[in-house]
Amino acid sequence: MTVNQISVFLENKSGTLAEFTKVLLDNKIDMRALSIAETPDFGILRIIVDDAYRAACVLKEAEYIFSVTPVLAAEMTDEAGSLYKIVKLLGENNINLEYTYAFITRKKGKAYMVLRVEDNEKAAEVLEKNGIRIISQEELDDM
Numbered sequence: 001m002t003v004n005q006i007s008v009f010l011e012n013k014s015g016t017l018a019e020f021t022k023v024l025l026d027n028k029i030d031m032r033a034l035s036i037a038e039t040p041d042f043g044i045l046r047i048i049v050d051d052a053y054r055a056a057c058v059l060k061e062a063e064y065i066f067s068v069t070p071v072l073a074a075e076m077t078d079e080a081g082s083l084y085k086i087v088k089l090l091g092e093n094n095i096n097l098e099y100t101y102a103f104i105t106r107k108k109g110k111a112y113m114v115l116r117v118e119d120n121e122k123a124a125e126v127l128e129k130n131g132i133r134i135i136s137q138e139e140l141d142d143m
Contacts, residue, residue: 002070002120003137004052008045009065012038020045020064027058032140033103033114048073048103048114050141071116072124073140075133078104078111086113086132093126095119105143 010016017036024031033048049055052068059066076082083102090097098116105112112135117123124134 001072001124001134001136003048003073003114003135003140005069005071005114005116006047006049006052006055006059007067007069008047008059010043010045012041012043016043017045023058023062023064024049024055027054029055029058032105032143033101033112035099035101035114037099046101046114048140050143052137069116070120071114072120072127073135074113074115074127075135076111076113078109082111083113085130086115086127089126089130089132090115090117090123093122095123095126 008020010020030050031047032050033046035046037044037046047055056066056068074086076086087097096118098118100116101114103112103114104110115123128134
């Protein structure tokens with residue numbers, strides 16, 4: 001059970017992010033999560049949106065360079081120690097965490113971590129066996 005993350009390559013200059021988010025706005029695509037990793041020349045914008053398929057079509061039409069990657073979205077209580085429980089379980093089960101970022105929703109008391117791991121199926125199994133709920137793309141679309 002994964003969600004679709006869209007990674008977009010953007011030039012690192014003033015106004016580029018505004019132009020990109022305007023494309024999403026004009027097409028009524030709602031971001032659920034966002035992360036940016038940058039270098040002096042370009043950035044990689046990682047987003048989770050309400051409709052990844054439609055977003056991919058819009059970005060292709062707008063000639064953005066992007067990729068779609070299946071990642072996990074783990075639900076956790078919004079309290080100290082919740083992330084520790086997740087990363088400890090992954091480490092104990094030899095699952096490498098390549099990167100992570102968080103987002104919240106209107107669901108009070110809950111937070112969500114986007115997890116990019118080498119083996120989504122194994123990680124989801126370990127986390128769910130230990131009481132951590134993994135949300136699906138359909139659930140995310142409805143948030």
